[in-house]
Amino acid sequence: MKNQYQVELILDSKATLGEGPSWDNEKRWLSWIDIVEQKVHIFYPDSKRNRTIVVDQNVGAAVPRKSGGFVLALRDGFYLMDIMSEQLTPIAHPEKHFPNNQFNDGKCDSAGRFWAGTMEGNETEGAGSLYCLDLDHTVRKMVENVTVSNGITWSPDNKTMYYIDTPTLQIVAFDFNQETGSIQNRRVVVNIPPKTGNPDGMTSDMEGMLWVAHWGGYQVTRWDPITGELLNSIPIPAPIVTSCSFGGENMDELYVTTARIGLSEEVLEKYPLAGGLFRIQTGVKGVPMYSFGG
Template identity: 35%
Template sequence: MTTRRAVEIAVREYAELGEGPTWDAAAQRLLWVDILGSRVHTYAPESGRRTLTATEQHVGAAKPRAGGGLVVNLRDGVGLYDEGGAGGAGDDGGGAAFRWLVHDPVPGRRGNDAAVAPDGALWAGTMRYDEAAGGGTLTRIAPDGTATTVFPAVAVSNGTGWSPDGTLMYYIDSPTRRIDVCRVTDGGEHVTDRRPLATVERGAGFPDGLTVDADGCVWVALWDGAAIRRYTPDGTLDRVVDLPVRRPTACAFGGPGLRDLYITTARTGLARPEPLAGSLLVLPDAGHGLEGTPFRG
């Protein structure tokens, strides 16, 4: 079950809390963030070109927009950068325009992981800095900025993804140790019938970010578990990828044919971080990812 192929270094970095790898198909590059470092990173595998852009607040996620630019899940809400901002056309953002789409500051709370649904809406998670139970949310942000809180009382809102046919949504509230599955209704606007797909046993770490492959299998990063796991659509664990870092945070397919699995990692909270903690790792030819959808706002 364990994958023995060596994980490679895509970008050697010292991110405090690397997160949210996302393949930007239009630009043929990977987006990822350092949440606590308030940075958006980009990496183009073919050329090796990288950009690094500072944000004014802690940034939980950055995703491509259909018309160019990025949507970002910040401490105080969800905002938009026009093309050239936060790792866009310019290396440093170039002073591109930023505006809030949803401005909802709550003391002690910040944006965390986020994902774009097949219908082009953003599902943005939040959490309290102290990780208090019930202090976080999962909210659907429509392209016009309409915000609908779907899960109003979670602890650490993390991985979100959809089945290849778009009829199921997967979701992780990390302290529960569960990967949940919900049924998608009304063209993607609502989810129902939330139930556990799989539970990570004690001692194996906490489920964090996830991605879904073309076979409908769910790949999950295990915080404090030094591994990536793949679960089949019926919840069976069928693959484990051991990693040289204790705190992987999320994973996503990218590169030619969406065959390579990119993995973000963290060094925050570790008294003696591993040499690669905070770097962007890659497992070449790990499988076959799904085409992503840019945010339509």
């Protein structure tokens, strides 16, 4: 399993909890977030400029909106954000009856629906759920009994949805109905070996393989969801690797976010690039990132 990939630091951001990279092919920028610093970032690869928008609560995910701006999954539910005025407009708060819960990770499907999941602040087992924000701004609960809702992605033909609840150390698959957004036939397709870091953010490539960031695992891995086989492991010079997604002109660059939260001074001295934003030339095209259509 030879590693033939070059890992490049493109922004020494020293993020406390960098997460959720999302490439906007039309605007040629990468949005990403720092959950606990309550920041939404827009990184422009050509100029290496990074714009930061501070919101007033923890942000679990930010996705572009077709009509402009972003849709955010914040601690207090779903919001629209105008990036000119930086103003937030609430849409829905499906867990206002669970004040200790917060959103963590999310992504849009090919029809423009926004999927995002929750977790309890102390990671209480089964306290979270996965939700789908439809184009008409109604919210559906799709998966219950979730502990740390994390990576979500779809197969290139949009017939399968993959999902990670981190403590399970598994990637599960569902049959996905692109027209209705319904999911069924849940099954485990990948088992992550213990002590390799916990599975966090995830994306997929046009060959149908899954790319997974490993929290505490110093790596990004590539898996075959048909066989469950590990295809490759790419070392990242940061202990906490949080998420990954494809972007770039040819959609063959993997953008990787990392974090510094909870790391000792000793570890930070050894891994000074922790919290940075990285890029990997993969040689394979990734599935596109979709914008929210509502």
